[in-house]
Amino acid sequence: KTVKITLKNEGKHTETYTLSHIPADALNSYNAHNSFPLATPIIEADYATVKFSADKIKIKGGKSAKITLKFTEPKKGKASQFPLYSGFIVATPKSKGGVAVHVPYTGVKGDIRKVPIMDTDSGLPLLQIVDKDDNFSDIPKNFTFDLKANKTAILTRLGSHSPDATIRVYEKATNKFVGFVDSENNGAAFGATGRNRDYESDGSFSFNTYIWSGQVFSTEDSTKTPVQLPAGTYVIEVASQKKFTKGKYPADFEVFNLGAVTIASL
Structure with missing residues (x-):
């Protein structure tokens, strides 16, 4: 990737700057193609390289100059594991007592759109099933939710954020x-959603x-009043928009069909 940066000499006199690169170790959180990132990333001796349009540049006092940087991804890391690489671009002034400027950068090797969400x-x-005492259990075959003594519970866990996490x-x-879905406890099931933490503060997963008690929003507008669905059988689908996509459904979404549930009338 090619990036242009602007370096400005805030001093009164002409200064010559030497450009250099300090790379950092890569971090790998998906080394086993896991769907949830590792709590402690694996540190890998794998580094990006940077080429400068000029290794040295002379800038008059109060003036600026543009420099082109060409980044090359680390060689060892697999794109399918989305290793995170980083480092500093350094501009060191020639004058005695001058302070070097360190500009941090970071990047990911691989296609961000393919980072797992769920x-x-x-x-x-x-x-x-969740009952009135908040007990959870599997759904028996041919079960009908009465929406009073029992309701549908949809469980999700995001390993990375989604611009639009929908049910x-x-x-x-x-x-x-x-x-x-308009849920009783978490409201509308759409919109930008961050990833889950590894564990809650009490140590629980x-x-x-x-x-869900059968209410839905017809569009992604939580200011509207949700409607109650009539008795019937409905298919539940969890669909999360992939990062850096336009949100075209279903092509730009990670989609899971959870099967059908039957609900009674309230």
């Missing part, structure tokens, strides 16, 4: 989209729970 290694996303509902018989 932590599938943990068996999520997942549908479950979508479709009518099973027609495959018609009927809306986005960190994940998201959306308690």
Whole structure:
């Protein structure tokens, strides 16, 4: 990748700057193609290289100059593991007593759009039953949620952020989209969402729970009033927009079809 930077001489006299590069070790959080990043990244002796349009540059006092930098990714790291590389670009003045300027940079090797979002290694996303005492259990075959003594629980865990993390509902018989989940505990299931932490402050496993009693938003507008779906069978889909995409559905989303649930009338 080629980048242009501007170096300004804030002094009154002409100064000559020598440009150099200080690389840092790469960090690998996806060394085993895991869906959730390692809590402690693996440090790898793998470095980016930088070529300058000029190794030295003379700038008059109060003036600026542009320099072109060409970055080359570290050679060893696999693009499929998304290693993070970084370092400093240094401009060192020739004059005695001059202070060198250190400009940090960071980059990722690989296609950011392919970084996993949902932590599938943990068996999520997942549908479950939650009862009135907040007990969770698997959904029996041919089960109908009465939305009073029991409700649908949608469990997710994000290993990386999503510009638009959605939970979508479709009518099973027609495959018609009927809306986005409006959960009792977490509200609208759409919008930008950050990644989950490794563990909660009490040491428990960190994940998201959306308690659903049949209400949906017809569009991604939480200022609207959600509507209650009639009794029927609906397919639940967890779809998270990939990073650096335009948000075209479903091509730009990581999609999981969780199957169908049957709900009764309230």
